[in-house]
Amino acid sequence: MQTNAYVVSLDGTPDCWIFDCPGDPQPLLEALADRQAHPRGLYLTHAHVDHMAGIEEFRKAFPGVPVFQHKLEASWLSDPSANLSAWLGNAVTAAPAQGYVDEAQSLNLNQLVVKVLHLPGHSPGSVAYWFEAENELFSGDVLFRLGVGRWDFPGSDRDDLRRSLKRLCLLPDDTRVRPGHGGSTTVGREKTSNPYLRSDEPWV
16 A cells, blocks of 8 residues: 655664554565664554554564554554454454554654644544654645545544644645655645645535
8 A cells, every 4th residue: 555654763873763554564674674773662643554554563573662553543453444454355453552642742752852743534543743843744644745635434534634634734834744655745835736725615
């Protein structure tokens, strides 16, 4: 499904933090091994299968590294129907997360400060991770380049998604958006070119 995973680290240090863990985590694990990295946490933007299916392989490679997600999807890692893997004919499960993130929480990753934005709509527990000082946003499946996350899955809500997108439009225009799928963009570019952000008309 060409899901993006992101690795954040400070120059000159082996410590790093992972954001999302797709179904084929081998490229991610190999990159971490090549860098002799020390993951300190794995953070999910949401618990759909394409963002969490590699968790158990990650845990085998890096035992003891905690996984974090929003509490509204706490049961989804072990529920193939909720995480949508049952729909794909291949039930995927993972052990529970070790911790939870929520709106207005600030994560201190050594010298990096990350703000958690709860952005329901694509899923009830969708979150984005905003590195305000670095001008970076990991948007998960809420906002894509020229698109937005689907709202027709169980637990999705179109009106919530619209409200979440309006929140993202309040961020600085030059904020770099790193989505869960596809290439990067900026908030300003999406405000002017993304049809879902330009129109107040109901989506069909």
